[in-house]
Amino acid sequence: MNIDIKHIAKLSRLRIDDEKLEKFEKDMQAIVAMVDRLPDIEEQLTLDRENAMTLREDVAVPDKFTRNELIANAPEVQAGCLVVPKTVE
C-alpha cells in the first residue's frame, strides 16, 4: 500500500524533513504491511461491562493548584495569561 506520509504528517500536525521523507515512507509502508495481517472476526464490538470505568462526580475542587503553579511551565506568559499566536483577524 502507498502511504501518503505528507498527508498523514499534516493530520498529525507534524512535518517530516525532506531528507528523511524517503526513510519514513519506507518504514511506514513496512509497518503497515506488518500490522495489516489480522484475521477477520465476524463479531460486533461491544462495551466491556465487566471493566467499566468509574467516573468521579463532576464537582469543583477548590485550590488544588494556584494559577502560578499551573502557568509556571508555560512557554510564554503575559500578565498571568498564556500567549498564543493571533487566531482571529
Place this chain on the structure above:
Amino acid sequence: MNLYEKTASELSEMLRNKECSAVEIYNDVKSRIESVEDKVGAYVTLNDKALEQAESVDKDIADGNEIHRLAGIPIGIKDNISTKGLRTTCSSRMLENYIPPFDAFVMNKINSAKMVVTGKMNMDEFAMGSSTETSYMHLTRNPHNTECVPGGSSGGSASAIASGEAILTLGSDTGGSIRQPAALCGAVGMKPTYGSVSRYGLVAFASSLDQIGPMGKSVKDVAMLQSLICGHDKMDATSKNIEYPDYYANLKNNVKGLKIGVPKEYFGEGIDNEVKESVFNAINLMEKNGAVIKEISLPSTEYAINTYYIIASAEASSNLARFDGVKYGYRAENYDSLTDMYEKTRSEGFGDEVKRRIMLGTFVLSSGFYDAYYKKAKLVQRKISSEFSEAFKKCDVIATPTVPSSAFKIGENIGDPIKMYYNDVCTVTVNIAGLPAISVPCGFDSKNMPMGLQFIADKFAEQTLLDTAYAYEQLSGGFDVITKGF
C-alpha cells in the same frame, strides 16, 4: 558486602535492627552512582532532596516513631512518572524543562512511606522503544556489557538495579517496558494487572495498556513495592476498587501441585535456542519439585504484535495531541500562525520514533482505514483475552520466555523499526489482555548475558504470580543481580 548490593528486604531489617542508618544506605548508593554512572547512564536527573529524606527517616528512628518497612530505601523513578518539583522529561525534548506541579498517585504512596527518591531514570522517549536508544537525553548501557542496550523502555530503571545505582525502581509497561529491560539486565520486574496501580500522574502513552510496576533484585523486594503502590484511586477511572492483599507478608514458596501452563506458540521460530533451553530448564526444575506442567495453546498469539502496534499507536496519537507548545513543554521559536507553531513545535520537540507512532496511529484511525485496522485490532484483542481466560481454567500460571534473545548491541536494531518491535513478541499479549506478569532471571547465555523467564497469571492474581516467581527463585538458589567487574 556493600550496602548498595543488598536487597530492600535486607536493608529494611538492618535499619530496624539499627545495623545501619538511612543516611548510610543513601550515601553508599550515591557513591556507587558517582563511580559508575558515567559508564551506565541510568539517570536523567538526580534528586537533590534525597539526603534530607534519608535524614528524616533516621530522625524518626531516633525518636522511636513507627516506620514503614520501605522507609529509607533508595528508589529511582522512571522519568514519565510525575514528581512534584522534580523535573519529569519522558526523555523528550518536548518536556526537557517540565517540572510537574503535582505528584503521581504512586509518588504519594512512596513519599508517605518515606522512601528515599534518588532521581529520575532514563527511558525511550515517551516510553516508545525497546532499547532506551530513542531517549533524547543520552544512551543507557547494559551493566553486563556496556556495548549492549539495557532494553526498554524502562532501560534506566533496569540498568540501575543491575549496576547498584538504586535498590528499587519504578518502571512503566505498555507492551513489555518493565519485563523486557528487567530480563536483559538480569533484574526482577513486574507488570501488575491493569487497574491495580493508579495511572494518575503517569504521562500517558496508550492509556488502555499502560501500567506502572516495580523492579528490584528479588521477588520479595518486588512484592514489597507492589504492596505499597497498588490500590484504588478515584483519580484514575480505570482503577479497580477491590481489597488488595499484602503480597509481601503473604509470600509463600508454593510449588507443590502448582499447575504451570506452557504455551507452544511462545517457543517457536524467532526464539533463541539458548533462551528456550534455559526457560525449559526452569520449568523442569519446578516440575521436579512438585509443579504440574500442562501444554496449552494460545493460537491468536501470532497476531499479538500487529494488534498491539495498532491499538498502542492509535491511543498514542490521541494522547500526544496535548503537546502543542501552549500550556507547557517545548515551543518552537519562529512561526507565522497557530498551525505553523503546532507543526514546528511538534516536529522539533518529538524524535523520529515518536513521530512514527503518532503517524501510524493517525493512519489507523483515519477515515477509510478505521474498520480495517483499529476495529479489527480491538476484536482480536478480545479474542486474545478470551484465550487467556480459557487457559486459566486449566492452569494457575503460564511460563514463557520474556524476550526472544539476550541484549543486542547498541545501534544494531535502531534503524529497523520492525526488528525492534519483535523484541516485544512475548510480552505484548499480557498488556493486550490486561494481565499481571513478572520477569525473573533464568541464567546467562554463551555471551554471558542474562536471559528472562516470564510468568503470567490471571487478572488480580498477583499473589499466585509472586508466589510462583518466589518458588522459582528459591529453587534456583537466588538471583545474583549486581554486575561484577565495575
